[in-house]
Amino acid sequence: MPETLPLRQFLNLIYLRDSMKILVAEKCGFCHGVRNAISVAEKTLSHIKDGNPVYSLGPIIHNKNEVERLAKIGLKTVDSVKKIRSGTVLIRSHGAAPKQIARLKEKGLNIVDATCVLVKRVQHIAEELEKDGYQVVIIGDEDHPEVQAVTGCAREVVVIADENDLHKLPMNTRLGIVCQTTQSPEHFGRVLGAIGKCSFSELKVINTLCKEAIIRQESAVQLCRQVDIMFVLGGLESANTLRLAELCKKYNSQTFHLQNWNELDKSILPGKNIAGVTAGASTPDWIIGEFVKNLEAF
């Protein structure tokens, strides 16, 4: 893996070549939460005694390449508490449900919590809203681990992905609403508007969107308006990368979501004068750097 700092510096430059100009989004790649989780994982792995396993409950981030890199230095990814017998368990940035954490504790495992502070905040808010008598609602994707962890923080949480889920809402109730941190303000507002047209007695909405994710989205939109072709780098299961790609496609039809340089079909490059590059919050700098270097050399 290339060194991180020099790469980060050169990513913000504008590349001028006879053939192609490459612009990298001012804000892209690792967010604080992901950077912290990776750093916690690396520290944990380096401090652990030989033979003592370190597990991640679910992939530590939604990036196959980074997960593979960490696996090589010892991080074992498991999909359930059952599969862990001893050692240390890392709670990834998306968090875990209180029930899962309780089960880990019961097993006497060493827990290292790398839950993003913003995700932790959503969990606390869901608990508080329920205590205050609200029906907790989260606007987000039912299958996303962050949402699943939040649904575990209250008795019964209604998950609303979009307008098609409105039938799940109870009528004439006090609804306490939060949002998956990586959704866009546009989506959040649209779904809120749809809920507002339903029959409710009170809405308490806490804005739990991640500001960094919003800035990345704005930065990407700005960039993809200036380029002939736009690349969104990141895991195919990464919610924030998918959202970024979806948003870019709206403003530039020549948008391609790739995990890394190898996935690029080079035949689409000829004739393009300016290329834009952005990346999800779980895409490491080395993937972005490698992509830009190769594109530059192409």
Next chain:
Amino acid sequence: MPETLPLRQFLNLIYLRDSMKILVAEKCGFCHGVRNAISVAEKTLSHIKDGNPVYSLGPIIHNKNEVERLAKIGLKTVDSVKKIRSGTVLIRSHGAAPKQIARLKEKGLNIVDATCVLVKRVQHIAEELEKDGYQVVIIGDEDHPEVQAVTGCAREVVVIADENDLHKLPMNTRLGIVCQTTQSPEHFGRVLGAIGKCSFSELKVINTLCKEAIIRQESAVQLCRQVDIMFVLGGLESANTLRLAELCKKYNSQTFHLQNWNELDKSILPGKNIAGVTAGASTPDWIIGEFVKNLEAF
């Protein structure tokens, strides 16, 4: 004025004539709040001693004909506290700001409060939201007396008529939102959705819409889909009648908003087989009855 009860009964019937079928909306005309205000006014006028004036602070309802009828039996409409020296003051169904009521009390006037209970509720909620540290926001028309009374219940209330007013909202704040009682759920939801896309830290939204107004809107929409021509009866300054007419126009382009039978341009009637009639919450039964009778006889 014709008697009320028999009229109310015959309004819900379907009129079949060789020439034209007339359908009256199942729910239309006076709502509880307006009916109460009129009844309070009539009682106050009948109990008052000779020479002791009875004032209404602003037109008691937004219906010229009804205001004229009450004026004939003694109700004096004034537009400001200054113009009242002695006697009894009626607070209309739209309510009055606490400051106005305080000034009436200072003057030693006899106050009869006919504020609609739902409007009173909005005022209380605005006060409570402010006490709880929210920036109070009302979705409604700045010039409407109900909204003006609510804005007088908190230090600084932001009035949002529609998306064009969003710039008035402070950023990253806890917003406590109520709605003018006679707005439609559609409008309420749309504006909420637009607010949801702005930068806020928390929204507390209390549904203050009048359910009767919603039922009237639904009933009108249902009706105007079945008719060739639709009449919406009510004051030209009545917010709920205007909203009703606007809504009907969406579903039936042949919608006409009239104050009474005299305003109808009869040349539009020939060729129409089915006519629908609805009326705002401030339109008295005798206006609806007169209209239907004349249309039937035409």
